[in-house]
Amino acid sequence: MPTSRPTVNKSVFGASRECAAKGWFTKHVRPSRPLDAGARMRSEQGNLVGARARLLFPDGILISTSTRQDEVAETARLMNDGQVQTLFEPCFKAGDFIARADILTREDDGWHLIEVKSGTQLKTEYIQDVAYTATVARLTDIRLARVSLMILNKEYLLGDPLDSQFATLDVTAEVETLIPEFRAMMDGLPEILCRDSPPDATISPVCRNCEFFQSDCVGKEIIHPIFDLPRITKQQCGALLRSGWKSILDVSSSRLINQRQKDVLKSVKKGKMVVNGARLRDLLGQVKWPVYYLDFESLTVAMPFYPEVRPYEQVLTQYSLHVFAGPGEQQRHSEYLADPARDCREELAEVLLRDLEEKGSVVVYSHFEKTILEALAIRFPGIADRVEAVLARLFDLRQVFGSAIYHPEFRGSESIKYTLPALTDMTYEDLNLKNGQEAVAAFLELANGGLEHEVFQQRRKDLLDYCARDTLAMVRLHHVAMDILERHS
Numbered sequence: 001m002p003t004s005r006p007t008v009n010k011s012v013f014g015a016s017r018e019c020a021a022k023g024w025f026t027k028h029v030r031p032s033r034p035l036d037a038g039a040r041m042r043s044e045q046g047n048l049v050g051a052r053a054r055l056l057f058p059d060g061i062l063i064s065t066s067t068r069q070d071e072v073a074e075t076a077r078l079m080n081d082g083q084v085q086t087l088f089e090p091c092f093k094a095g096d097f098i099a100r101a102d103i104l105t106r107e108d109d110g111w112h113l114i115e116v117k118s119g120t121q122l123k124t125e126y127i128q129d130v131a132y133t134a135t136v137a138r139l140t141d142i143r144l145a146r147v148s149l150m151i152l153n154k155e156y157l158l159g160d161p162l163d164s165q166f167a168t169l170d171v172t173a174e175v176e177t178l179i180p181e182f183r184a185m186m187d188g189l190p191e192i193l194c195r196d197s198p199p200d201a202t203i204s205p206v207c208r209n210c211e212f213f214q215s216d217c218v219g220k221e222i223i224h225p226i227f228d229l230p231r232i233t234k235q236q237c238g239a240l241l242r243s244g245w246k247s248i249l250d251v252s253s254s255r256l257i258n259q260r261q262k263d264v265l266k267s268v269k270k271g272k273m274v275v276n277g278a279r280l281r282d283l284l285g286q287v288k289w290p291v292y293y294l295d296f297e298s299l300t301v302a303m304p305f306y307p308e309v310r311p312y313e314q315v316l317t318q319y320s321l322h323v324f325a326g327p328g329e330q331q332r333h334s335e336y337l338a339d340p341a342r343d344c345r346e347e348l349a350e351v352l353l354r355d356l357e358e359k360g361s362v363v364v365y366s367h368f369e370k371t372i373l374e375a376l377a378i379r380f381p382g383i384a385d386r387v388e389a390v391l392a393r394l395f396d397l398r399q400v401f402g403s404a405i406y407h408p409e410f411r412g413s414e415s416i417k418y419t420l421p422a423l424t425d426m427t428y429e430d431l432n433l434k435n436g437q438e439a440v441a442a443f444l445e446l447a448n449g450g451l452e453h454e455v456f457q458q459r460r461k462d463l464l465d466y467c468a469r470d471t472l473a474m475v476r477l478h479h480v481a482m483d484i485l486e487r488h489s
């Protein structure tokens with residue numbers, strides 16, 4: 001599988017810094033895996049932000065040739081041309097290492113390297129990213145005078161002047177500190193990446209968030225890894241691994257730090273559901289009929305679509321509402337999907353408040369709906385009192401599956417992704433949109449415009465079907481929980 005000499009890019013280098021095996025998998029396994037909807041959307045948003053940042057340098061020249069080799073040559077040629085002031089996406093290669101900068105602009109004492117990021121806050125990973133680019137640039141003898149990160153200004157509103165959309169932060173000192181470490185690490189890395197198989201890997205707390213853990217690496221044979229213990233701390237994780245315990249099945253109950261972890265251990269060891277009857281009774285007793293099962297979808301993007309919207313502001317675009325008078329007694333289903341050409345939040349809120357009437361629990365499955373409702377009350381003070389009344393009726397069904405019921409197939413999570421298939425035969429498999437990220441991407445497609453009428457209508461239907469399935473999933477899970485309580489009474 002591996003090539004004779006690997007080309008190391010920023011993502012392979014970054015992964016290798018975390019773990020040598022992760023670098024190998026990133027180089028040899030990740031490229032064959034399709035990006036999920038969320039990753040594709042982040043990448044598209046990143047490209048839009050990058051293109052927008054380039055507008056700040058009207059004299060810039062975009063390096064865009066057919067091969068990486070040509071890009072490197074073209075970068076060198078233009079940098080040697082004393083007339084060229086700014087380059088976009090210049091490419092550098094030093095030995096086996098390749099790096100592409102976002103912006104390189106000439107200053108009196110050398111070049112100013114700028115990395116554009118679509119976040120609104122300075123992050124350590126951003127500094128590490130640009131430090132990699134700076135290290136490769138230095139190895140090619142480029143005289144770097146300054147290194148900066150350009151991030152989004154979180155106070156920017158669509159319609160504000162272009163230069164207020166970004167904040168440029170000088171990170172030269174931080175990057176200079178990292179360059180010697182990066183250069184030292186580069187020495188042995190190509191040899192590791194050349195191998196036919198990944199380097200030996202040992203399970204550690206880092207594996208918890210590693211995309212290769214269960215598919216390719218040390219978690220392949222572990223059915224219930226200790227990372228599935230709810231609210232496991234880094235300290236506890238390290239201590240359990242030092243004891244040689246990789247699976248929950250190995251763990252001694254005395255080493256668990258909360259009741260939920262003990263319930264999980266019991267459930268996994270017995271291979272069946274564990275119910276905390278008192279807690280379940282207490283929680284379900286809080287639900288008042290009629291019940292309004294409510295789910296929201298929103299648009300959250302780096303580049304706002306509507307006036308007066310900030311980067312990453314949650315713009316509510318859709319809801320589904322199933323209303324039940326009592327167990328098994330469906331009264332109606334209501335739904336709303338925004339016109340993507342405009343910000344429909346106020347109109348949506350008015351329709352929703354009417355649909356929610358005045359009595360009965362509003363059942364949701366996360367904190368998300370609460371957060372959105374609170375934001376609506378602030379944005380539209382005229383409806384704040386009515387929104388407050390709805391907030392007082394909210395019941396988060398997720399807590400039932402996070403504290404009163406545990407099934408081994410929950411895999412340490414109370415997300416619908418796990419609870420629904422573990423407890424019901426309902427799935428999302430027959431839908432065109434199968435998760436929230438795909439739903440956001442579909443709405444974004446509508447908002448971007450240019451779709452043919454039939455495609456537009458199909459996407460709308462997909463979105464309505466997806467959101468309706470979310471509320472039906474809540475209906476099913478609530479009814480399952482009621483049945484479980486009845487069996488435990």
Ligand code: SF4
Pocket residue numbers: 019020021022023025201202203204206207210211212213214217218219
């Ligand atoms: S699962 Fe752990 S050891 Fe394997 S690649 Fe990921 S971080 Fe490295």
